[in-house]
Amino acid sequence: MKKISQRLLALVIAVLAGIFTFFAGTGKAQSTLYAAGTDTYVYDYGDILSDMAEGVLQSKSEELAAAYGVGVYIFTIDDYTDYEPLGVSIYEWSKSVYRELDLGIGDGKDGMLLTLSMEDRDYSLIVYGDKAQTAFSDRGQEELEKVFLDDFGQNEWKSGFTDYQTLSETLLQMAKDGKPFVSGILPGQEKETLARSAVYGGGGGILAALLSVFGMKSKMKNTGLQRQADRYVSAENVQLVIQEERYTHTTETRRPIKSSGTSRDSSGFSGKSGKF
């Protein structure tokens, strides 16, 4: 019953949004899913949650919105590329969803949206609004990614979303206390961080020790074949007859610049995307 109603809702939303965009003169030919101005926090168009799970998650997000004034949203869909032209990333698509569904709380439209597209297992996490950006800094988003990707990798949807909400609450509370999480270790994660550091330390230590000891061992033998004959060339007798340099082409690579706190793009969003 729930699935049928969702499909109907999607259809209605798509038709309404299509009419809206037509009259607005945007001329967008693709179908859309958006409905504006709701208090819904969980949009399970991908149909991966049970009714009960969806209800529990919705309640928790309502609780967070009431307590902190920031919306913590969940959006799942079969394949986001069905609704957008080819080449648009899930990150950009999620920004459109956020705007079109008029998500966010208060005048600042504060909120965070986690989107899963099931077909190709794409996800994006976007944050909008000053209050939300303060609570969910780049570092905070990294921690959020860790907790939900662990579960999503094993198709544990409910567990992943629950972890997402739980950590969101922690981050919101820290921001409310005037100590937003922008770096360091999350409260209660000291032991885990120490254990992780020890793993890095152990791996790095053993690797460095192996390099060092094998370096010592290599000094015990210095025989070997010569590969070069540079000693037998007199530099003044070398004659260059051709020296040509010709421009062929130019390439360009871009790397996002990381900074502490939250890095927003020009549209006011910050976030991450990838595969789960």
Add this chain to the structure above:
Amino acid sequence: MPTELTNYQCPACTGPLRFDGATGKLVCDYCGSSYDVAQIEALYADKNEKAENAFNAKEEKDSTGDGWDTSDLGSGEWGVADGMKQYNCPSCGAELICDENTAATSCPYCGNPTVVPGQFSGMKKPDFVLPFKLSKEDAQKALLGYYKGKKLLPGRFRSASVVKEVKGVYVPFWMYDGTAEADILFEGVKNHIYRSGDYEVTRSDHFDVRRAGTVPFEKVPVNASSKMKDEYMDALEPFDYNELKAFSQAYLPGFLADKYDKEANEIADKADQRVESTAVSVMRETVSGYDSVMMKGKSVRLRRGKVHYALLPVYMLTVKWKDTDYLFAVNGRSAKTVGELPVDKGRFWGYLCGIAAGLTAVITAVVYFLTAL
């Protein structure tokens, strides 16, 4: 009657002469006299020729079978084995049996240093000889120096190992001259990095860079003796070519010497590979002003030149430690020492565990505090 062997005798007391690397002269250990190489060469020019003739005549006589039929002797237990030759020591008359490639040796009975002249006649005559500069004692000191700084060397190796043998050997080398004609295509990249909004942008301009030219090579050495390992002889480079002398047997007494047993054409590819590789490097060094350079294509043609035959000075040292012999080679002029030392397993694991434990603690602390920042 001329003998088949040449042993240089002191004109003053008739004692055997040996070449002394430190003074560059032939010295007599009996009366203390010393002579320039040229002096002795002049004195012995006639004798050397007679010795060579006698050697060749004997070879001819043996091969024509004119005389007693001794063909069965060679195949029996007491005959001279294949690849060996028999001589008589001109000092004590003892019969010497040595490798057919041996060119200089000493009599095991009287210690008389002896040169086998037939080995250096005609095509077999070396163009150059690089005389020894170091003595056996210097070679042993060089070996002790090689032990320094070797953290994995067994603790008692220095004191308990025994130098079983130190041999000064003139090792035959082919030296190749030639010119490499290289035409190399590189890709050079110039990077320009700038910031654009939230991104760091790297703009890379790519260029085809071509270099062509000639790289002349002179005297690229390749070991011509199968008795000497190439890994040892190559590692002993460089040899001091400034001190190369025109060949004279007078430099040989007191040392062992072998003639080549690998033909120049047989092993020329070793020199070719080194020359080709260096030609590419030389061309690469002329490319500058780029952030990165990669080779895209190459064409190297070798114009082969003269091949020289030279004897180069090497000390071979055999060290016994716990029933195992370890072989080392020392450059007879520069004292550069090469070889493989034993590894103390206890020290190996001790260092490995100690360093791993220490670094694990340090890295763990650093990672933890960096994460907490």
